[in-house]
Amino acid sequence: MKPFVVNVALAAIAMSCASSTASRAVWEPVRPVEFIVPAGTGGGADQMARTIQGIVTKHNLMKQPLVVINKAGGAGGEGFLDVKTSSGNPHKIIITLSNLFTTPLATGIPFNWKDLTPVAMLALDEFVLWVNAEKPYSSVKDYIDAVKKAPSGSFKMGGTGSKQEDQIITVGIEKAIDTKFTYIPYKGGGEVAVQLVGNHVDSTVNNPIEAVAQWRGGKLRPLCVFDAQPMAYDEPIADGKAWKDIPTCKSQGLAMEYLMLRGIFMSPKATKDQIEYYVELFKKVRATPEWQEFMKNGAFNTTFLTGADYARWVEAEEKRHEGLMKEAGFLASH
């Protein structure tokens, strides 16, 4: 019996040595990684997740497959709770949009972004004020005059979802120019843009990618962008105008700024190596031509943040959402 015991002991020592060297080496996924999308198929977050999946597959950036899973229930709450309860499972990451803040605030589900591990900010999505191209107003000033002249509440603003980013911006505009819109929530951004083309609503705050096709087709007109600086892309899109030529709302007398987070989080209790692995992965994704093309098509703000910078940004943004939603009366009643 003795040799057997010795062998087992030796094997145990050998294994512990092996595992300690492994932990010093870079961590890598050993199972397929679930990429949770807390939104429906076909939306902005879903498109980004599937683009990343395509890039990872095409350039062979991971040894294990990356599987996109939509968990859209309860304005994304389903997805966040799923990752929150997968503590210590490094094979689960989630892409977030502003519902990271708005969903728990509006619905009261037991979730806060601090329950997750921040990985990286991939980009920020811009918002643009759009009107139907047939309408006479060609500048923000004309638009504000028209809104103020119309009876209170008769001007219809279309947007995606309720008590989410589009409605927050709408309330921000109301405050900034002291007026009242009727906000009409729809399921998806593409639908919102088409409702504007069909004149069923009077204006929208669609993301660039949701409305660009209608702009190029001459059906919609962008008035201003809700960012501190104009967008960076100078390739002409329609009538010789580029994204860069759209002025900021603030410069046109409409003081409202809003950018939406497109970031990655992972399940709670992730180790440093594991976070590092995903940060490196997304750095590689960002370097590919496909990603750059995707950023250009959607006129994204390509700010990239990781680690403490990222966490600080998210924290500040959470405070801001809390303030904006409190003012608008969007907080859950319990």
Place this chain on the structure above:
Amino acid sequence: MEELANLFHGFAVALQPYNIMLMVIGITLGVIIGVLPGLGGANGVAILLPLTFSMPPTSAIIMLSCIYWGALFGGAITSILFNIPGEPWSVATTFDGFPMAQQGRPGEALTAAFTSSFVGALFAVIMITLVAPLVAGFALRFGPAEKFAVYFLAFCSFVGLSKEPPFKTIAAMMMGFALAAVGLDSITGQLRLTFGVTELLNGFDFLIAVIGLFGIGEILLTMEEGLAFRGGSATINLRVVLQTWRELPAYWMTSLRSCLIGCWMGVTPAGATPASFMSYGIAKRLARRGNNFGKGEIEGVIAPETAAHAAGTSALLPMLSLGVPGSPTAAVLLGGLLIWGLQPGPMLFVEQKEFVWGLIASMYLGNLAGLIVVLTCVPIFAAILRVPFGIIAPLILVLCAIGAYSVHNSTFDVMLMLVFGVLGYLLKKCNYPLAPLVLAIVLGDKAEEAFRQSLLGSQGSLGVFFSNGLVSTIMALGLVALFWSAIQEGYSRLRTSLA
């Protein structure tokens, strides 16, 4: 004429050997996806989307749209053989398709379903080819009020035309509305009826309900009836295809009507589900043997299948020309287009001619290839019914469980499916119709959303539903359909009193 030249160029693109190969692979994968309930077209396309990133865009969209056609064809198979609709728009196919299978005529039902799908899709593609630019603009006239009117018409044509006692129909429908209300209220952004249960955040998914109500419910009923799987005498011979084909031309009127309903619903874009229900309801009223509907009438298979496929195909038109997906699968395809750098919208037809016409050509060829593939397999599918119940029932159960699980990757859904199964069994025992319940689960939340959006826009005035010619006409049609039996009775009384 320029369109025709473009189309022939499209055929040249689609007929390259590489693309033909992708077409056949796509159809086969699609049929498999369609047969597994739960793993619907949208999930299937989403899973396979990354595979196509290394292909040229035209080839990729050909393959993906063939998966879509395959899934549409495949959905009918389980509906007819096992009473398990794999997709929302196959529900109406079960009403007469499954009784036909039980009477030992599964081959006939399958052939009718596949052929009708082909006819519907072909009609829609021809429409897309000829009048694409004209029709595309029509969708723009559909605001929330118009959409609600279409859903209203779908509900009314079902209640008014139903042969069941109206109160049982309405009771079943109300139960469906209640189930549809669970989850997030998209107008206020609040959770409703979830009672703090995380699993209910997503509400009750239609597929889970249907797999349970129909699939599991049916197995329970069969068990009670002594484990006999009716339909064992199915003929398994390719001749059945030709025999059925000889019968089909007699129903050209139903087909044409269903094609028109389907195209209209697909373009608006209300989608294939209301189209199939509406077409079935209207066929039941207008067909000579309408009283026999629900007992295995071949016309009851033709009407919903034709309309569903005409709608499913024409739904691609608003997707391409406006960027509005008409169905969840179309939404995933739309995401695919964006990834390939193609922007759906008014400019797609101008800037990406080769792509658009390649896709349209592949619709013709893909449907034809699909028809050939599924028709040659009819005897094989029909033969499944010869397997003894003791063997097939556990297999169906497993299939249902996999299907229910794969909708959201959740074991809770599998439990829910079993609960719905018991519910379906009880409702059937008490003679409550299941179809209105399912219709309400599928369309209930959409109708509610459109209704409330309309009222938001009109600041609370119901007049918005009669505010222009289009919406008034649809609403009026709905009211006529709702009170159809009363109108008919009044009319016949008037005639007898005059006589």
